[in-house]
Amino acid sequence: MCTACSCGTQDSTGTTTRLATDEGAGRVYSVSGMTCGHCVSSVSAQIGKVEGVSDVQVDLAGGAVMVSGSGFSDEQIRAAVKQAGYEPAGTGA
Numbered sequence: 001m002c003t004a005c006s007c008g009t010q011d012s013t014g015t016t017t018r019l020a021t022d023e024g025a026g027r028v029y030s031v032s033g034m035t036c037g038h039c040v041s042s043v044s045a046q047i048g049k050v051e052g053v054s055d056v057q058v059d060l061a062g063g064a065v066m067v068s069g070s071g072f073s074d075e076q077i078r079a080a081v082k083q084a085g086y087e088p089a090g091t092g093a
Contacts, residue, residue: 002068005056007013008082008086020028023080026055026057026066026067026068026069027066027067027074027077028064028065028066028067028091029064029065029066029067029078029081029088031043031063031064031079031081031086031087031088031089032086032087032089033085033086033087034047034063034086035060036060037058037060039086040058040060041054042086043056043058043084044056044058044065045079045083045084046080046081046083046084047065047067047068047077047084048079049080050072050076050080051071051076052069052071052072052074053068053069054068054070055067055069055075056068062084063089065077065081
């Protein structure tokens with residue numbers, strides 16, 4: 001079952017990935033616990049509220065979140081992920 005939102009979706013991977021490095025115009029973060037569309041929506045919405053964030057793209061299958069924009073810190077993104085009810089894996093580069 002999806003532990004963060006309790007929607008009943010099974011977690012098919014059961015793994016936690018590590019934080020990736022900067023990639024192109026955005027930063028890529030690994031987030032554990034996302035298993036469904038509701039998870040994607042929750043994480044996207046919370047990160048989208050961070051000042052300076054212009055775009056959020058979530059790869060549910062890979063557990064990765066690419067955040068574009070400027071003026072935000074890794075700590076702000078980690079805090080937004082936690083606010084959404086998920087765990088960021090690792091720390092910013």
